[in-house]
Amino acid sequence: MTQTKKPALTPLSPSLRANVQAVNARFGGSSDLVVRLFRSDAAPERELGLLYLEGLVNTDVINESLLAPLMSMKLPPHMERKSDRLVEALRTSVVSIGGMKEAAALEEGLQQLTDGWCLIFIDGSTVALMAAVGGTKERAIGIPQTQTVIRGPQRGFVEELGTNISLIRRIIRTPDLHVQTHKIGTQTHSNVAVMHLHGVADQSIVKEVYRRLAAIDLDGILESGYIEEYIQDETFTMFPTLLNSERPDAVAAGLLEGRVAILVDGTPIALVAPTTFFSFFQSPEDYYQRFDIASFVRTIRYAAYVMSMLLPALYIAVTTFHQEMLPTTLLISLAAQREGVPFPGLVEALLMEMTFEVLREAGLRMPRAIGPAISIVGALVLGQSAVQAGIVSAGMVIVVSFTAISNFVMPENNMAATSRVIRFGIMIMAGMLGFFGIFISVLFVLAHLASLRSFGVPYMSPIAPGAKNSGLWRDVFVRAPWWSIMLRPLDMKLRNPRRQSSGRKPPAQRH
Amino acid sequence: MQQQQQFGKYQLAILIIVFLIGSTPLFELGITAKQDAWIAMLVAAAAGLLLTVIYLTIHKRAPNAGLGDLYKYHFGRYIGGFAAMVHALWLSYESMRNVRDVGELTTMALLNFTPKWVVMLLILAVAAYTASKGVEVLARIIQLLFPVVLFSYFLVILLVFFSGLVKVNQLLPMMENGPMPILKAAFPNLLAFPFGQMVVFLVLFGHVSEKKSISKVTYWSQIGVSLFLVFMNALILCVLGPELADLTTLPLLHVVQLVRLANFLERLDVVVTLLLFIGLFVKIATLYIASILMVSEVTGWSYRTLVFPIGALIYAASFLEPNYTYHNWIGLDITLKIVPIFQIGLPLLMLAVGIRKKYRAAALGGAQST
Structure with missing residues (x-):
């Protein structure tokens, strides 16, 4: 969470009814808020409440992995009385869902509700359980509309952040690919993911990206263009200083070069920084073609x-x-x-x-x-x-x-x-x-x-200031054969400037 | 003080090369020595290198100081400060001369009906924009222009050779009238322009990040560019001959107009004009920025606040001369008499005086901080 002003947290009440009412009041009685009160076989004297926002969750998952086990659970007798242990027991041995969290404050719960999680209140407990049951219908992964290539992958980003991250993870399969998600927008709470390749990208640039993102205090982020205007170095310029791409392969290439990618929920356009003037002339296809x-x-x-x-x-x-x-x-x-x-x-x-x-x-x-x-x-x-x-x-x-x-x-x-x-x-x-x-x-x-x-x-590097190492010129005006591009392009800053060892030229075959 | 902007050794080399080339190859300098103009150029280049030795020696005494600081370190706060201010004004004046050149040449050759003030205002506006961004950006923009300059000269030389215009016997007889005409042409005129202008780098050396390589880079690039200038000088002589080269205002333009290849490559005038403008722009911007840096060092005012006043000063001064003849007369007769004070006199004096005790720590302290 990177909001500058954090709202005061309201602790949960032990009473289930009071909690449900509080949630209902905060949503202003919205009709898509579903409240399901029920009792479990194991502890029939306790009422349980399940809350979620319709349309943001997958109801099949709720029914099969949440409601069914909760209603029919059997607990060892010593567990049922104490509410805190009951919560623990529900979490560890009843609910069969991967993403589980506990919330002690009303606001945490509300936030997760809008993210497509469901909330479970237990009467007598001041801790609520939250389960990830999201899974809404999304556009299928399609061909990139804005950057077409003849040779190369035909997959483009979609509007959903999780899918987009996974598209990149499927290309760069290493735990060194680090992702950090920030929530930006005081009203929209949009998820903004910052990705970088650990050990390759310059840590100070990554930190700088975090710092600039943290400074944003707008009510809504609807597209990566919003972010771009906040984090670019110079506002009054006609030249873009962040690369836009809707191609996972292009973003992955940027990450491999030690750049930082910024993906925003709700848009298929990702940002890549830092960038130079010359990277705007490089199509992904340049690297796939001869x-x-x-x-x-x-x-x-x-x-x-x-x-x-x-x-x-x-x-x-x-x-x-x-x-x-x-x-x-x-x-x-x-x-x-x-x-x-x-x-x-x-x-x-x-x-x-x-x-x-x-x-x-x-x-x-x-x-x-x-x-x-x-x-x-x-x-x-x-x-x-x-x-x-x-x-x-x-x-x-x-x-x-x-x-x-x-x-x-x-x-x-x-x-x-x-x-x-x-x-x-x-x-x-x-x-x-x-x-x-x-x-x-x-x-x-x-x-x-x-x-x-x-x-x-510098935007015009490696021409002005000129790169000291001539190896950096092999991918500017021309694209040299792959085995000869030994260095990552952003010379001075990278932690690990080498892409491959030298002497990888394929030997000539003699017959 | 604003944060020190820096540039690298390769940038220094390119800066020296493009600055010294400037608009020099377009003119046939030292033509008073007739067919020996190129020898005069060579002699002056050698002398210029000696001057650079002096400049570098002075620079090494306080590797982080600009020229303004150097004056203070050598002559004390008041006399040094005064000398530095006068020198800064001189740099502005030289910048102004180039602005005026742009104005005159443009209205003469390209735009006959455009008022001069528009042309001069525009070129100065670009220079002021560059100046407001600092030395670092100056170095970068020159680096961007360098390939254009290189390619253009290469093209011109290649085409001149291919069209069979070069007649080496135009350079004969060598030293027809003994060495005196050569020396007269070389000193002080050729030494003062272009080679003595290296003095402006005393302002810029302090901004180079790789202090150790400054001398090496400076010598090599100056030697290289001097040889190139001598070569261009000889080339023009070979094509036009001493009489014609003496008569035309822009001999290189004349040379290029003679090029006729394959009924197609005939209009290279534009290349020459482009080279002229790039050269003049680089001189304007470099001298302008150097002037700002010096005033800022002496007065302690911030660099940014000085960009506009000095720009305005240069612009205003460019109207002082009533016409081109007057401009040329001042340039050739008056300016060249005064210029040795700044290029030779004061540096030699500095060399002799040495850094005053009071400032020794400051000069070296600056060096240690890097």
């Missing part, structure tokens, strides 16, 4: 990212300020296209980019059933007709389309979104100051990137 292909694709990704940020700005700068840069034939054909266009290059570009952003947002938000409409509107009406009507030039449509496509190359959606926003700023600068404007904007972005940190790790 290294040469993966390196090629990764290079393309970097190029596409730069394109998606700069291409419209370059087009504006060249057509408005630096026409002499173009080969004469291209210049003539561009000028001919732009002949009938009524707007200056900047306005034309902003118009088209805005149109595309609207189309994109519409494609995301509108109901699936009217999906095909968007392609008709987008491609035919806004693209072709706009050119035919002479509102925009064909060259601009090509530029905008290529920019849009480049943006979809990014494996991480939040990094792609950054370039979409920055692009507009650079476009305006290019429209006013040409290449000089682009140069200034890029310098600004670079200076900003150089100043960022993610949990103390």
Whole structure:
């Protein structure tokens, strides 16, 4: 429990009726609170009360493992009279459920009730028993929707935290994988699990994650985005400093590299920290594919990212300020296209980019059933007709389309979104100051990137500050063969920087 | 005082390399020595290395001190403080000269109708942003720019060679008029710019985390970059010849415009312009930050509060000169006369005086704390 303000605890009363009433009162007589009073064969003079919230528990489990044994239990005669021993006896020898706890205060019990546990009050005892009987229907584990790969596991996280943790445990089967769950949100009491690989991850980073999580005092955590905004190093930046992933294999890879994973109940998106700029360009598939292909694709990704940020700005700068840069034939054909266009290059570009952003947002938000409409509107009406009507030039449509496509190359959606926003700023600068404007904007972005940190790790490492060990460069711009990647990427901080021993290159076979 | 920001030895090397390259290869320095300009450059580079020896000797006396502290340690609180303030102002002035260069070159070459104040304000804004983040970020951003600089020069050199423009006999006859023209070109002009500018690193050495490697890294990177500058100087001479190189404002731009390969690689002007801007930006930002650090050391005011005032000062000062001719005249005639005071005079004086007794403990104490 990591709340800063702990509410005062109310001790339980020895009277069963008083306890049940107190619970009922706290829930305001909610209709989903089920109260079942019964007597046991063994101690017929004592009344027992079973409480749970309907829908949060598995009723089959309650009936078979809880109610049935409780009602028909037989106890040695010396045990029945003393209430504390009765509780002990129930716990040790009657109830056949794994998760059992005792509660001495009303609030503990209430908390567990909302977590899908059931509460057993025993008349005359000031201690209540709590049993884990949760088990609600959840979405089945499915294919990750946001990060697709061709080769690689097709399992994605779901909304339930326990399942998500188990998905990672099924990949990293070692007791060194430590999980700590925090309850965050003064009203939602959402479970937030912090995972790290003990002996690999830097303990100070793990502690820092705990510290930052403990400082959160919001009433509700509905998604990991809430957590992200609280624990990132720098709020006023467009660049994400935590990696988001809905793929268990990607999170497991992060853990193996010594990073810390933060999983939030209720969302399939996990956070991984610390992270660097370059990890946003690494798709899990890079590691499953052949290294040469993966390196090629990764290079393309970097190029596409730069394109998606700069291409419209370059087009504006060249057509408005630096026409002499173009080969004469291209210049003539561009000028001919732009002949009938009524707007200056900047306005034309902003118009088209805005149109595309609207189309994109519409494609995301509108109901699936009217999906095909968007392609008709987008491609035919806004693209072709706009050119035919002479509102925009064909060259601009090509530029905008290529920019849009480049943006979809990014494996991480939040990094792609950054370039979409920055692009507009650079476009305006290019429209006013040409290449000089682009140069200034890029310098600004670079200076900003150089100043960022993610949990103390410089965002641009291992480029700036440059890594001392060249082994750390084998997984940045290219992906070297697996046997040569000896080191974990976050150089200075790890407790155990080596992934494997050297000299693992497979020997050449001679025939 | 704010927490000491630090950077590593490789970052120091890159900082020295990019700072000394600056915008230097774009100009044909020492052209008064005609075809021997490159020899003048070589001589000046050797002398520059000697200056660096002096700087490093002074630095080693108080490994954690900046230049402001060094002045205080050597000349006492008041005289030293005064000298440090004057030197800090000088650094701002040099930064301002580069700001003005950006303004002039941009309005001349790229944007003829844009007012200069916009251009200068923008480049200074980026420099101020970098400065507000501190030395560490300066080192990192230069590290990010380094590959671009490296690749661009590599590309330019490669293309110049491939297009068969290099005629080595342009460098002949060597020393036609004896060694005097060479020495005249080298001293003080070439020594003052670029090699003597190394004095600014006395401000930055204190921020290097690996103290032991400072000398080695500094010597090697300076030797490397000096040879590169000499090479570029000779390259321009080989392509343009001494007469043409003397006439053009930006000889490297001219060289690149001559490159014609496969009807495709023809417009490399943009690469040169980019190099020019990167070089000038690095100089602006480094000198600006050095100036802030010095003032902060002397006055005890915090680094952050000084970013804006000094930036404003640099910006205001960049309007003092009425036009480019005047700017050039001040730069070539006045500035180069004053600069040896800071680059040679004061350091030599420091070397001779030695650290005053009162401060010996402070100088060494600083060293032990790391």
